[in-house]
Amino acid sequence: xxxxxxxxxxxxGAAFALYPLYARAHVVPPPPPWQANPWISIDxxxxxxxxxxxxxxxxxxxxxxxxxxxxxxxADPKHITVQQxxxxxxxGNQDTDGxxxxxxxxxxxxxxxxxARMMLITAAAAHWKVPEKRLDVRDSKIWDGAKALGGFVxxxxxxxxxxxxxxxxxxxxxxxxxxxxxxxxxxxxDVVDGVALFAADGLGWNEPGPLTAxxxxxxxxxxxxxxxxxxxxxxxxxxxxxxxxxxxxxxxGFQALGGVAVVADNTxxxxxxxxxxxxxxxxxxNAGHDTAAYTEELRASVKRAGAQMRNVGDVDAALAKAATKxxxxxxxxxxxxxxxxxxxxxxxxxxxxxxxYACTQSPVGMRDEIAKALGLDKQKVRxxxxxxxxxxxxxxxxxxxxxxxxxxxxxxxxxRVQWTRxxxxxxGSFHTTSVQALAAALDxxxxxxxxxxxxxxxxxxxxxxxxxxxxxxxxxxxGATDLPLAVPNVRVEACKATAHMRIGWLRSVCNIPQAFxxxxxxxxxxxxxKRDPRDVMVETFGPARVLTAKELGVPKLADxxxxxxxxxxFDVARLHRVIDKVSDMAGWNRRGGRALGMAAHSSFASWVAxxxxxxxxxxxxxxxxEAWIAADCGYVVNPxxxxxxxxxxxxxxxxxxxxxxxxxKDGAVVQTNxxxxxxxxxTEAPRKIHVELIASDAHPGGAGEPGTPPVAPAVxxxxxxxxxxxxxxxxxx
Amino acid sequence: xxxxxxGSTREVDAAPDMPLLWVLRDLLGLTGTKFGCGEALCGxxxxxxxxxxxxxxxxxxxxxxxxxxxxxxGMKNSALRLAWIDLGVPQCxxxxxxxxxxxxxxxxxxxxxxxxxxxxxxAGNLCRCGTYVRIRAAVKKAAGGEP
Numbered sequence: 001x002x003x004x005x006x007x008x009x010x011x012x013g014a015a016f017a018l019y020p021l022y023a024r025a026h027v028v029p030p031p032p033p034w035q036a037n038p039w040i041s042i043d044x045x046x047x048x049x050x051x052x053x054x055x056x057x058x059x060x061x062x063x064x065x066x067x068x069x070x071x072x073x074x075a076d077p078k079h080i081t082v083q084q085x086x087x088x089x090x091x092g093n094q095d096t097d098g099x100x101x102x103x104x105x106x107x108x109x110x111x112x113x114x115x116a117r118m119m120l121i122t123a124a125a126a127h128w129k130v131p132e133k134r135l136d137v138r139d140s141k142i143w144d145g146a147k148a149l150g151g152f153v154x155x156x157x158x159x160x161x162x163x164x165x166x167x168x169x170x171x172x173x174x175x176x177x178x179x180x181x182x183x184x185x186x187x188x189x190d191v192v193d194g195v196a197l198f199a200a201d202g203l204g205w206n207e208p209g210p211l212t213a214x215x216x217x218x219x220x221x222x223x224x225x226x227x228x229x230x231x232x233x234x235x236x237x238x239x240x241x242x243x244x245x246x247x248x249x250x251x252x253g254f255q256a257l258g259g260v261a262v263v264a265d266n267t268x269x270x271x272x273x274x275x276x277x278x279x280x281x282x283x284x285x286n287a288g289h290d291t292a293a294y295t296e297e298l299r300a301s302v303k304r305a306g307a308q309m310r311n312v313g314d315v316d317a318a319l320a321k322a323a324t325k326x327x328x329x330x331x332x333x334x335x336x337x338x339x340x341x342x343x344x345x346x347x348x349x350x351x352x353x354x355x356x357y358a359c360t361q362s363p364v365g366m367r368d369e370i371a372k373a374l375g376l377d378k379q380k381v382r383x384x385x386x387x388x389x390x391x392x393x394x395x396x397x398x399x400x401x402x403x404x405x406x407x408x409x410x411x412x413x414x415x416r417v418q419w420t421r422x423x424x425x426x427x428g429s430f431h432t433t434s435v436q437a438l439a440a441a442l443d444x445x446x447x448x449x450x451x452x453x454x455x456x457x458x459x460x461x462x463x464x465x466x467x468x469x470x471x472x473x474x475x476x477x478x479g480a481t482d483l484p485l486a487v488p489n490v491r492v493e494a495c496k497a498t499a500h501m502r503i504g505w506l507r508s509v510c511n512i513p514q515a516f517x518x519x520x521x522x523x524x525x526x527x528x529x530k531r532d533p534r535d536v537m538v539e540t541f542g543p544a545r546v547l548t549a550k551e552l553g554v555p556k557l558a559d560x561x562x563x564x565x566x567x568x569x570f571d572v573a574r575l576h577r578v579i580d581k582v583s584d585m586a587g588w589n590r591r592g593g594r595a596l597g598m599a600a601h602s603s604f605a606s607w608v609a610x611x612x613x614x615x616x617x618x619x620x621x622x623x624x625x626e627a628w629i630a631a632d633c634g635y636v637v638n639p640x641x642x643x644x645x646x647x648x649x650x651x652x653x654x655x656x657x658x659x660x661x662x663x664x665k666d667g668a669v670v671q672t673n674x675x676x677x678x679x680x681x682x683t684e685a686p687r688k689i690h691v692e693l694i695a696s697d698a699h700p701g702g703a704g705e706p707g708t709p710p711v712a713p714a715v716x717x718x719x720x721x722x723x724x725x726x727x728x729x730x731x732x733x
Numbered sequence: 734x735x736x737x738x739x740g741s742t743r744e745v746d747a748a749p750d751m752p753l754l755w756v757l758r759d760l761l762g763l764t765g766t767k768f769g770c771g772e773a774l775c776g777x778x779x780x781x782x783x784x785x786x787x788x789x790x791x792x793x794x795x796x797x798x799x800x801x802x803x804x805x806x807g808m809k810n811s812a813l814r815l816a817w818i819d820l821g822v823p824q825c826x827x828x829x830x831x832x833x834x835x836x837x838x839x840x841x842x843x844x845x846x847x848x849x850x851x852x853x854x855x856a857g858n859l860c861r862c863g864t865y866v867r868i869r870a871a872v873k874k875a876a877g878g879e880p
Contacts, residue, residue, distance in 0.1 A: 058825030058862045185818070191826035192814045194765020194805030198827060201764035209759060237748065266759035267768070268751045340769050340777055340827040340861050389767070389827025390861050421770040640821055644867075648824055651863030674774035674859065683852045685865035 033156045036116035038090040039069055039109065046153030048075040048140065052082050053091035054101040055361050056187065057339075057388035057395070058648070059704045060641030061101045063186040065109060068102075068637050071176045072113035074120075074137030075152075082186060087363025087383040096361040097396050097505060099604035099702025102637055103563055106700050107170075114168035123159040124149065138177065173697055179637045187387065199359035199386045200344035200418055210346055210414040211240060213407050214270035216277055217259040217427045220667035221502055222250060222284040225260060229278035233262055236276055238269030243410055245403065246373075250285075252502050253464050254369045256402040257427055263411055267418050287667040289500035291433070294664070295331060298435035298497055301456040302329070306495030307470060310481040312553035313489030318450030322441030326528045330438070330517040332457075332730040333661035335431035335506055336671070338679060341389020342419040347404035353380040354409070358401040359388040366398035370405045381405075392652075393505035397429045425677050426669040429504025430662055432457040434513040438521045441489070446529025448540050450489040453480055457513065462499035470494040471510070478603060479514035479709060481554050484572045486542025490553060500667065507652060508705040511603045515709030516657075516716070516730055519599035523717040524726065533717060534579065534588055534598055541600075544573035563605040567699035574632045575600055577694055578609035581630035585690055586611035597717030599710035604702030606633040610650065610710040613686075614718040622719055622732060624654060624686045629707065631691065634698035643691040646707040650689055653711025655680035661731050734798055738763070739807025749795035753787075754778045756794045757804060765805035765830050769859070776858030779831040780804045786838040788857075805830035810837045816875040824862035832858045836872050845876050 032041035032049065039051045050066040062082060070077040085091050092105060117137045124142040125132040128149045141148045142155070173180070190196035202209060218224065230242035241263045248255035262273035319325060345358035354374060360366045363383040371378035388395055404417040419427075434457035441450035455476060461468035471494040473481075480492045506512070519537075526536035547570035549557040560568045579600045583589065586596060588611065600609035608631045617623040629646045636642050659678035663670045671677040716727040736743045738761065745760050757763040757780070766789055769777030773788035780789045781803040782796070808814075813836055816822075823829045832855060839846055839854035846854070851872050860868070870880035 056825075058823075060824075185821050185823070187826065188818045188821065188823055191823040191829050192805075192817045192833060194763075194808075194830050196826050197764070198767070200758075200768065202762065209762070212759070266751075266755055268748075268755040268759070271771070338861060340767070340775065340825070340859065342768070388825060390825045392861070418768070421772075421775075644821065644824065647866060648863030651865060652861070655861075673772050674770050675772070679859050679861060680863075680865075681859065682855045682865040682868065685863075687848060687866075687869075689866050 034160055036119065037112045039112050040073060040116050042152050042156050044153070044156060046140070046151050046156060047079070047081060048073070048152065049081040049083055051085040051091065053085040053094050055096035055385050055388055055391065057096065057361065057391035059101070059645055060185065060638055061096070063183055063641060064102060064638040067183055068179050069109050069113045071178045072110040072171055073117050074139070076139040077178050079140060084385050086385065087367040089364065094363055095365065095396065096391065097393065098561060099705040100562060103605055103700040103702055110170050111168040114170050115165055118165045118168065119159050119162040120152065120155055122162045123155040127155060127158055173635060180635070180639065182640050183638050196387055198341055198389050199346065199357060200416060203346060203357065210416040211263050211265065211411060212267045212270045212416045212418055213261045213263045213403070214267070214274045214418055214420065215245065215259045215261045215403060215423070216274050216279060217257050217423060219281060220283045221252060221286050221500065222248070223281045223287070224258065224284060225279050226282050227280040228260055232276035232278065233273040236269055236273045238265040239273040240264055241411065242273070242277065243407060245406060251462070251464055251466050254365065254398050256373065256399040261403070261407055263407060263415060270418070271420065283667055286500040289664050289667045291663040291665070294433070295435065298456040299329070301495040301497060302435050302437040302454040304495065306454055306456070306493035308491060309473065309476045309494050310490060310492035310553045315450050315452050315489045315491040318441045318489040319439060319452065322450065323444045324442040324528060325439065326442065326525050327437070327439045328521055328524055328728060330436045330513070330520060330728045332434040332513040332516065333663065334433040334501065335656055335660045336425045336428045336662050336677060337392040337394035337506055338424065338677060339390030339392055339394060342421055342424040343395065343400035344416065344418050345401040345404035346414065346416045347408035348414050349374065349405045349409035350412070351409070352376070354405045355382045355384070356401050356405055357384045357386055358404070359386050359395055360398065360401060361388070361391045361395040362398065365396070366401040369398040370402050373402045374405055374409060392507045394429055396505060421673050425662065425671050425673065429502050431506035431512065432460070432503050432510070436513060436517040438517060440521070440525055442525065442529055446531050448487050448525060451485055451487045453492045453518070454495050455480060455493065455514070456495035456497045458497045458499035458501065458503050460503050460505065463503050469498050470496050475510040478510040479518060479601060481552060482547070482570060483518055484541045484547055484575065486540060501664070507649070508603060508708040511601065511709035512656065512712070515599065515601045516712045519601065519710060519713030520716050520728065523597070523713070523720065527720070534583060537598070537600065538576065538579060541572060541575060544576055546571050560605045561603065561702065563699065563701070568605040568634070568701060570602065574607040575602055578607045578630040578632050581692060581694060582609040582611050582628050585630060585692060586628040595718050595722030597714045597719070597721055599713040599717065601710040603706045603709055606631060606701030606703065606706040608646070608706045608710055610714040612711070612714040612718045614715060614722055616722070622658065622715070623684065624715060627686050627689045629689065629691045630694065631707065632694035632696060633701040633703050634696050635700050636693055637700065639693060642693060642703045645703045646691045647689045649705070649707025650711050651680055651685055653708040654715060657712035657715055657730055657732055658684065659731050659733065734794070736797055736802060737800070738802045739804060745794070747794050750793050752790050753780065753792045753794050753797050753802070754789035757789060763804050763806055767827055767830055769828065776831040776835060777828050779834040779858065781834060781838060784838065784841060786835050805834060808833060808837055810840065810875070813837055813840065813875040816871040820867050820871045820874065820880060822864055822867045822871045824864055828858060828860045832860065832868055836868070839872065840876055845878065846872060
């Protein structure tokens, strides 16, 4: 990799090359000579610009999708310019969630690139008077066999009059030259030089600095200020104004949370101003919410039958006559995303339009909600996407962007909204808190004959629908109703749980609690039957086959996390493959006295098996010293980043398992900062994490999330192997 | 007041209790130093004062007067930067300036750190993406050893 080193100061061309729109928001660039489609344009020097339409939040999407497009087109990825797309329907779905950025637009992006390639070939055939079928496009040149005829610059005007072909012809995967190999990381240099621009970093060096707003959000969801005394806040040097934000109406949905904003010349003044506010709150309908009492409520809920979500055979009869019955209850705490970058946005807005720069996972969603909140036509709102300092699902909510737009319009000036860590932990879109009860019947050989899984947690649906009072189809479809079980009697039930918090998506979503429960429970069954946990797991998942709605006992199986079933069926053979692979990697059959735990889980159209090795630390605490991960994500465009997502997902899952707990008292979150909402530190990270990807030409699966679900149960199972103590509550400590 | 930042003298009009972080970011436009917690709990704002790593979010600017302030924009350890790029260490990148500043101070004091030395020196730098294992490897590579 050739490195171009720049001076170590702010304001180099780098920031502008990355964000031409960002740095010069109100200057419309001249249209490129050839705009092939929303993703690809070529300028009059022959330079290819590719739009990256998904948000970069650490998963490496800016190092991945533009290379895929360039490779299919025949452009040299080292010489493309990558531009971050703003929120606009022309780019299709831009929601960077569901581990979908490669697997969902994989074919559409290649078709767009192939279309452009075919048009270039048609133009080249006319230009050089060579039959089209002899021509190819590679590394930004037009080739007649081994002879390079020229580049894009000769064709960029002529290609405009070429008709758009109706059927794009894709290259075979093996003809792609760059993807599938180690790809350079597009923004790494900017990151290490400190010039990569995140949401709070201003609009570029040449722009005047914005005002900064820090907001006192309602301490409880739907609390409202009854009295605001801003006199002391306004005395703080640099504070300009104190502004009450509109209160949301239930359900919270994608609205901003309300509260009182302090707008100041700089962030420090705004923070001091907020501290000086005196606000009395009507704490509203959720003031009684309390973690300890609520957990008891959920415990009571799973003692009763819930709504039937999956049913095969007769579970009650089988449990009644079981030779051995195994039962266990698992709990999980609310989690906050705690991305290292707290939410932030910068906005310009007036009565007729708004332009916002934000670390958003959903730029079209944010645009639409800003339009709604400001009463604007959505075409008058522009949402530009900065780099995200982590997202994990929190930044799918647009509240901070709405706040910035409202305040910019009110101040008639550019405003940056800066959330503090306290805001982030106390006013997030929380991962749900859960209780699950599992019961299994075993026959006299220790084989599972019945499986009952009751699940209670406040649903994400409740954020949008006040009537939603139990886990939804989609939620229990993450590791409970889609779990392969070669068991004749199975029932999964969704039990009542009324929501009192804003519940949202967090990396791998409901797979976190459900994978923890089912893979811990399989281990418990193995120990009850005095059998090897891996053998019991494989036997219970059953033989290689494709799961159907009928076998699972569910009304329908529409798709695999949005991937079509004809491309990515629920294929148990792929689960077997990763189990076999990880067993080899970790030396499962030769583990001797080493305390290993295993879990294997399918989610987001990928299959991941994890083995964790644990030991006791100096204070008797659980430490993971080594981990092995085998993943089948289908065809992999950017293997280094996919392996790194698996490694990161392991540490994310370990952090949740060891420390992750948001608790609530009197409706308000108790935790305030990293002292009481702990994240995993480098001292707690295993010395070695081994990742292997299964080589595959199958349609791509997800990469960002599927590594997380198996981590907590693998670690808990290893701890049982070491100590004989079963961990049934997350976090473990 | 006058500050020496990355070798240049900068004049700032700041209250003496304003943390150095906000002077750097909001008054001087040096946005490479990040705000992660405001309470010296995450290390994202790590800068050097006379070569010693400090958390800029809790360091009143008055403490930086007449001392050399070094931020990521002025950090000179190119071996560390190259190791970081070669091993593809960053994910989202937000914590990385702080990680690099802590690592640079470690290598200054201890040119051949062990895994334990690295863990000790970087224990105050949180990463949510999970870059810790590659950070260890990159620090050792920058020190001229095997990653």
